[in-house]
Amino acid sequence: MLKYELVVIGGGPAGLSAAVEAYEQGVRKILILERDKELGGILNQCIHNGFGLHRFKEELTGPEYSLRYIDLVKDTTIETLTDTMVLEISEQKVVRAISAERGYMEIEAKAVVFSMGCRERTRGAIQLQGDRPAGVFTAGTAQRFINMEGYMPGKRVVILGSGDIGLIMARRMTFEGAKVEAVCELMPYSNGLTRNIVQCLDDYDIPLMLSHTIVKVHGKARVEGVTIAKVDENFKPIPESFKRIDCDTVLLSVGLIPENEITQNAGIAVDTRTSGPKVGELRQTEMEGVFACGNVVHVHDLVDFVSEEGALSGKGVAKYLKGELETTPNFSTANSDGIGYVVPQTVNLSNVDDQVTFYMRVRSVYDKHIVRAYQGDTLIAEKKERKFLPAEMVNFKIKKEILANLADGEIRFVVEEV
Amino acid sequence: MLDVCIVGGGVIGTAISRELSRYQLKVRVVERNEDVATETTKANSGIVHGGYDAAHGKLKGFFSAKGNAMYPQLEEELHFGFRQTGSFVVAFNEGQEPELDRLLENGIKNGARGLEIISGDRAREMEPHLSKSVTKALYCSTAGVTSPYELSVALAENAAKNGVEYSFYTEVNGIEKVEDHFILHTSKGPVEAKVVINAAGLYADRISAMIGEDDFTINPRQGQYVLLDKDQAFMTDTVIFQAPENGSKGVLVTPTVHHNILVGPNSDYIDEKNDVATTSDVIAKILKAGSKSIDAINTRKVIRSFSGNRASSDRGDFIIGETKVKGFVNVAGIESPGLTSAPAIAIHVADILKEMGLELTADPNFDPTRKPYKRIADMEAEELNNLIAEEPAYGRVICRCESISEGEIVDAIHRGLPITSVDAIKKRTRAGMGRCQGGFCAPRVMEIISRETGLSMEEITKQGEGSYLLTKRSKDALEKGGQDA
Numbered sequence A: 001m002l003k004y005e006l007v008v009i010g011g012g013p014a015g016l017s018a019a020v021e022a023y024e025q026g027v028r029k030i031l032i033l034e035r036d037k038e039l040g041g042i043l044n045q046c047i048h049n050g051f052g053l054h055r056f057k058e059e060l061t062g063p064e065y066s067l068r069y070i071d072l073v074k075d076t077t078i079e080t081l082t083d084t085m086v087l088e089i090s091e092q093k094v095v096r097a098i099s100a101e102r103g104y105m106e107i108e109a110k111a112v113v114f115s116m117g118c119r120e121r122t123r124g125a126i127q128l129q130g131d132r133p134a135g136v137f138t139a140g141t142a143q144r145f146i147n148m149e150g151y152m153p154g155k156r157v158v159i160l161g162s163g164d165i166g167l168i169m170a171r172r173m174t175f176e177g178a179k180v181e182a183v184c185e186l187m188p189y190s191n192g193l194t195r196n197i198v199q200c201l202d203d204y205d206i207p208l209m210l211s212h213t214i215v216k217v218h219g220k221a222r223v224e225g226v227t228i229a230k231v232d233e234n235f236k237p238i239p240e241s242f243k244r245i246d247c248d249t250v251l252l253s254v255g256l257i258p259e260n261e262i263t264q265n266a267g268i269a270v271d272t273r274t275s276g277p278k279v280g281e282l283r284q285t286e287m288e289g290v291f292a293c294g295n296v297v298h299v300h301d302l303v304d305f306v307s308e309e310g311a312l313s314g315k316g317v318a319k320y321l322k323g324e325l326e327t328t329p330n331f332s333t334a335n336s337d338g339i340g341y342v343v344p345q346t347v348n349l350s351n352v353d354d355q356v357t358f359y360m361r362v363r364s365v366y367d368k369h370i371v372r373a374y375q376g377d378t379l380i381a382e383k384k385e386r387k388f389l390p391a392e393m394v395n396f397k398i399k400k401e402i403l404a405n406l407a408d409g410e411i412r413f414v415v416e417e418v
Numbered sequence B: 001m002l003d004v005c006i007v008g009g010g011v012i013g014t015a016i017s018r019e020l021s022r023y024q025l026k027v028r029v030v031e032r033n034e035d036v037a038t039e040t041t042k043a044n045s046g047i048v049h050g051g052y053d054a055a056h057g058k059l060k061g062f063f064s065a066k067g068n069a070m071y072p073q074l075e076e077e078l079h080f081g082f083r084q085t086g087s088f089v090v091a092f093n094e095g096q097e098p099e100l101d102r103l104l105e106n107g108i109k110n111g112a113r114g115l116e117i118i119s120g121d122r123a124r125e126m127e128p129h130l131s132k133s134v135t136k137a138l139y140c141s142t143a144g145v146t147s148p149y150e151l152s153v154a155l156a157e158n159a160a161k162n163g164v165e166y167s168f169y170t171e172v173n174g175i176e177k178v179e180d181h182f183i184l185h186t187s188k189g190p191v192e193a194k195v196v197i198n199a200a201g202l203y204a205d206r207i208s209a210m211i212g213e214d215d216f217t218i219n220p221r222q223g224q225y226v227l228l229d230k231d232q233a234f235m236t237d238t239v240i241f242q243a244p245e246n247g248s249k250g251v252l253v254t255p256t257v258h259h260n261i262l263v264g265p266n267s268d269y270i271d272e273k274n275d276v277a278t279t280s281d282v283i284a285k286i287l288k289a290g291s292k293s294i295d296a297i298n299t300r301k302v303i304r305s306f307s308g309n310r311a312s313s314d315r316g317d318f319i320i321g322e323t324k325v326k327g328f329v330n331v332a333g334i335e336s337p338g339l340t341s342a343p344a345i346a347i348h349v350a351d352i353l354k355e356m357g358l359e360l361t362a363d364p365n366f367d368p369t370r371k372p373y374k375r376i377a378d379m380e381a382e383e384l385n386n387l388i389a390e391e392p393a394y395g396r397v398i399c400r401c402e403s404i405s406e407g408e409i410v411d412a413i414h415r416g417l418p419i420t421s422v423d424a425i426k427k428r429t430r431a432g433m434g435r436c437q438g439g440f441c442a443p444r445v446m447e448i449i450s451r452e453t454g455l456s457m458e459e460i461t462k463q464g465e466g467s468y469l470l471t472k473r474s475k476d477a478l479e480k481g482g483q484d485a
Helices: A013-024 A041-045 A062-074 A139-149 A164-175 A194-204 A261-265 A303-321 A400-404 B011-020 B059-078 B094-110 B120-126 B148-161 B201-209 B230-235 B280-293 B338-356 B381-390 B406-413 B422-429 B442-453
Strands: A002-009 A030-033 A049-051 A079-081 A084-089 A094-099 A103-114 A118-120 A136-138 A156-160 A179-185 A208-210 A212-218 A225-230 A243-246 A249-252 A256-258 A290-292 A331-335 A339-343 A355-362 A369-375 A378-384 A394-399 A409-417 B002-007 B027-030 B087-091 B115-119 B136-140 B144-146 B165-167 B172-178 B181-186 B189-198 B218-228 B239-242 B252-255 B261-264 B302-313 B319-322 B328-332 B397-399
Touching (some): A002 A303, A013 A030, A013 A041, A013 A103, A041 A062, A041 A139, A049 A062, A084 A103, A084 A261, A094 B381, A103 A303, A103 B381, A118 A139, A136 A139, A139 A249, A156 A164, A156 A212, A164 A179, A164 A194, A164 A249, A290 A303, A303 A355, A331 A339, A339 A409, A355 A369, A355 A400, A355 A409, A369 A394, A378 A394, A378 A400, A394 A400, B002 B011, B002 B181, B011 B027, B011 B148, B011 B338, B027 B148, B027 B189, B059 B094, B059 B144, B087 B094, B087 B120, B094 B115, B094 B136, B120 B136, B144 B148, B148 B165, B148 B422, B189 B201, B189 B338, B201 B218, B201 B302, B201 B328, B218 B280, B230 B261, B252 B280, B261 B280, B319 B338, B328 B338, B397 B406, B397 B442, B406 B422, B406 B442
Parallel strands (some): A002 A030, A002 A103, A030 A079, A156 A179, A156 A249, A179 A208, A331 A409, B002 B027, B002 B189, B087 B239, B189 B328
Antiparallel strands (some): A084 A094, A094 A103, A118 A256, A179 A212, A339 A355, A355 A394, A369 A378, A369 A409, B087 B136, B115 B136, B172 B181, B181 B189, B218 B261, B218 B302, B239 B252, B252 B261, B319 B328
16 A cells, blocks of 8 residues: 555645645655646636735736646655546545556555645526526636637627636637626625726626526527526516526636535535535644645635645644644634634644634625624724625734633634724 | 338337347337437436326326336346335325325236335334325335436447447438338438337327327426435435325425435426426425425535426327328327336337237347446445556546546447437436536546547537537637737
8 A cells, every 4th residue: 555644635726735835844755646637726727817916926827826836846755646536535544546547546644635626516506597508617617618628618608607717707708709798696796806807897898797697598409598687685586677698608607616525425524604624723624634725625716825725734734743733722713793704613722833814704795894803702803904895805814922812712703894 | 121210219219129129120210319318208207116106097007017017127137227216105194195095006906016005104214304294105115216318328229239220310301101111201311111110209299290190299298307416315215206186296306316316397288399498486396395205405405407398198198009000100198107118118019010010030149238337436446446457547537526437438439329419428427417517527528529439529519419519719820820810
């Protein structure tokens, strides 16, 4: 049986960063398993720029960003196996995987990092009704067709959902000569980053129709059109507003779901709010020696934060392998009014260097509000922004010395009016 | 000249083709779509009924019990997927309980096996998530579930192996009777045959009318369904019907042969035969009705909704037999329990041909078996290891959700029926059938089809003519040397 100190499942930005950090912290025998043909994950199909502003202080494309990490990996003794699919991991942390080249493998790992990323919600998941012709794609699938395979999936497009991939694809398809008729968004606000609304829709005169949805897909063989409608405050389509738009393609950008099949099969609890495993401050899961990072934990908006989280889990692995990882948490986190979720779900202070970054998402758009952290009625810290948007992850940093002054217990995050 | 031309490649057409492939006959199936099982058969509940439900005295009652009994052997020969899960018909109050007795009696008359009326508590012991409001149930141990399209594919592949020709994209536009045979005018040219079997499903009335036999109509009756993720399999592994009320059968909650949960269908007559759109009000109704049987329906776990039309006739029973036009046989109006009845109907049709005077000489080379797929998802470590060592393509996973390897997809492409669509691969291997619904694997499935068949990426469809997936190369300019305009 193959033996490694650390096996990383998934060679995208999270996994690469975790492996590099673990290596820097002294872990030597590391293996990254990647199911696709190359390392880099979904970044390989994200050929637009804007990656790395936080991490590298410059605007990179997806492949350029991942190449930075791939090059870092190449400078180490970290081993990688691509075109390799992990089937499961056992309670003893035996990773079972297959590849065409190597067949069936059992790999004994002292520590494992989950970095399997996420997948897109589909037409079935959002219960989009009507005919079921060809021409309904998730935005990511269309992106792969155009950017990696070199094919156009359609000419006249309606996009449902204003997630970032949908916005990016509105611009991308326009570049390639397609006509994007509209982007329909069920919510009264966009689910994409503001900069993407401006750079991908406004700059190309593509209408963003808020509080709108597709009520019916038309077309027997290939999409011929959609009926869209305005929705009321209960998201119910308003019949008087029904309007048909002719098109041959529908792109869905209606949310991402962490891919946690391996996690769940290993018996690790998944948080229903994030759809990812519950993790601690160094991204340790409930299973000893198993860590998780990136979009498998919660869906991030910027890859820079994915890398940051990957590095945290790499630190955690190194600490764990040295036997220095403290296990009993001091704090648990809770999301209160206005907050959808908080990661990490627990904090053990002795594993923290100088501060803890809490990632969270607000539930709707907040102007003139503030996010506050409480223990009981005691205000611990607060985070100001000009505006809080569900699309933009809140990074709430709290210094270790502040937490050290608190009794063990729950830290509650809440959105409050200023 | 053909001995027999079968019009329609649904479960009935394919079952008849396979039955006739036992004999030394020249048989062709003409199908207007790109594959078998593309219409009614594709969107079927997949239940192998116990045979107690269809009224005694009708053809439905006669064939369903017989067909049910044939499934275990058929599965052994063809490996299409069949599980004898058992079924409940549940009553929610005393008023409904006499219906169970009626069904039991009817079933016994039909020759159904394994029937028993049990208490609600006993039923809940077997299926703990069954609603507390169930008072009694008719249990049928011989009922089961199958995959209707995989059955059709298996029947067709086995028939093809035994000499039956399959001609896709072949639409029949007219039929002429010429002396002792027929000329079928199809979109691929004329086809001559001594005997024509009309298994055209929703369009059987049109095909029949082409030779002047227009004494029945097919009225499409729609059924919409929702399919739930495999992680909901805990809900039930027994087929759950509701006791008929006011003539309506109620909504079914059933495991599929692959351990998803299927909820549906409704039953509404519609105008257009090819209208398979789903509607949000019906889907909502189905989910509500289904949660009468099982409380735990989690609508967030829906991975797909779909719709199919039953080929109901105005006769209220199957229409099977030679028409006044000698040599022309109708197998029409095959609605529920048509899937269950299909293998028995096929034998009956062979008998009809014999009575008509067609010589049926057993083919000594007939092979009833079809090799099973090598499913890596079902394999133990050692078996998997050996397989990949021998055929590396089995080590490359293409569909993550269902763990389908490249080896399985390549196998599906080379089994004797032409493959031109992504759905054809989905039906045979389940690639794209999981929770991501092909988001990740569709591009790779298309590449494999293209490589193995020589079709270009643009020629590959989702589900036949007009359902193209790609419009053109996006990198034409680059490939022409980067000379952008």
